[in-house]
Amino acid sequence: MDLHLTDKTALVTGSTQGIGFAVATGLAREGATVILNGRDETRLADAHKRLLDLVPGADVRTVAADVTTVEGSQALTAAEPDVDILVNNVAISAFAAFPDVTDEEWTRYFDTNVLSTIRLTRHYLPGMLARKQGRMLFVSADSAVTSDADMLPYAMTKSALLTVARGIAELTKGTEVTVNSVLAGPVATEGALEFIRESAEEQGRSAEEVEAAYFDEFRPTSLLRRPATPEELASLVVYLSSPLAVSTNGAAVHAEGGTIRTIA
Numbered sequence: 001m002d003l004h005l006t007d008k009t010a011l012v013t014g015s016t017q018g019i020g021f022a023v024a025t026g027l028a029r030e031g032a033t034v035i036l037n038g039r040d041e042t043r044l045a046d047a048h049k050r051l052l053d054l055v056p057g058a059d060v061r062t063v064a065a066d067v068t069t070v071e072g073s074q075a076l077t078a079a080e081p082d083v084d085i086l087v088n089n090v091a092i093s094a095f096a097a098f099p100d101v102t103d104e105e106w107t108r109y110f111d112t113n114v115l116s117t118i119r120l121t122r123h124y125l126p127g128m129l130a131r132k133q134g135r136m137l138f139v140s141a142d143s144a145v146t147s148d149a150d151m152l153p154y155a156m157t158k159s160a161l162l163t164v165a166r167g168i169a170e171l172t173k174g175t176e177v178t179v180n181s182v183l184a185g186p187v188a189t190e191g192a193l194e195f196i197r198e199s200a201e202e203q204g205r206s207a208e209e210v211e212a213a214y215f216d217e218f219r220p221t222s223l224l225r226r227p228a229t230p231e232e233l234a235s236l237v238v239y240l241s242s243p244l245a246v247s248t249n250g251a252a253v254h255a256e257g258g259t260i261r262t263i264a
């Protein structure tokens with residue numbers, strides 16, 4: 001299928017590895033110009049090289065900036081003032097026992113996972129609305145709906161993204177700009193695999209046992225019963241970035257392996 005992305009420029013935040021890198025690679029495969037982002041020049045240069053190995057001849061630019069700070073966000077938008085596709089992907093996550101989470105920690109989660117995406121969206125939306133074309137994607141998570149008690153600050157931010165995306169979509173009426181969020185389930189990214197390795201070591205179990213226990217204890221309704229690969233998740237984001245996906249707007253699109261038991 002031709003996704004009509006060859007004349008598009010896409011910014012994917014947090015794209016030196018994991019879902020962000022897979023989305024950037026998928027977009028580059030479709031011929032889009034891709035802007036990689038991360039905090040570290042060396043890791044960015046490495047990601048740039050890996051992407052070109054996977055997609056020879058791809059048009060790739062990089063911007064080193066911490067998108068969770070005002071300064072980083074400003075540096076990014078100064079370097080890349082206009083894009084056709086924005087994928088808000090950066091987030092922090094960790095297990096946290098509710099009574100131990102301080103005010104500062106709640107605020108840090110909000111600032112990092114929500115406010116950072118709002119800043120970038122506020123910058124890029126006017127250009128998209130003026131051109132009446134554009135794609136905004138928010139990488140949310142099944143936790144937005146499952147409200148996991150053991151990682152509530154993270155879950156709260158992922159729920160907030162659904163509301164923010166839907167509300168911003170309301171501003172696109174009469175244009176072909178779309179604003180959608182994607183509810184990812186477990187994805188076997190470098191970050192997630194490292195987390196499983198650490199848990200396995202702490203618990204004296206194998207990584208396979210920890211992964212199986214995760215699905216039994218935390219995602220018993222999962223139909224897939226394994227983490228998706230970054231590429232499996234990215235393929236949906238790439239499709240939603242396409243002009244062909246114009247009729248999907250204001251949606252929270254499920255890609256969580258069937259964990260959330262709803263038909264609407």
Ligand SMILES: NC(=O)c1ccc[n+]([C@@H]2O[C@H](COP(=O)([O-])OP(=O)(O)OC[C@H]3O[C@@H](n4cnc5c(N)ncnc54)[C@H](OP(=O)(O)O)[C@@H]3O)[C@@H](O)[C@H]2O)c1
Nearest residue numbers: 014016017018019038039066067091141184186187189191
């Ligand atoms: N993996 C999962 O199971 C899963 C499930 C549901 C939802 N999600 C969501 O998917 C998204 C990506 O997760 P992931 O697992 O792919 O993450 P990951 O493997 O940990 O990768 C995170 C990426 O973000 C970059 N990054 C981190 N902080 C940044 C910052 N402040 N500014 C700029 N770049 C930053 C990192 O680059 P540098 O370190 O080079 O800066 C890296 O490229 C997140 O929103 C997450 O909540 C993931």
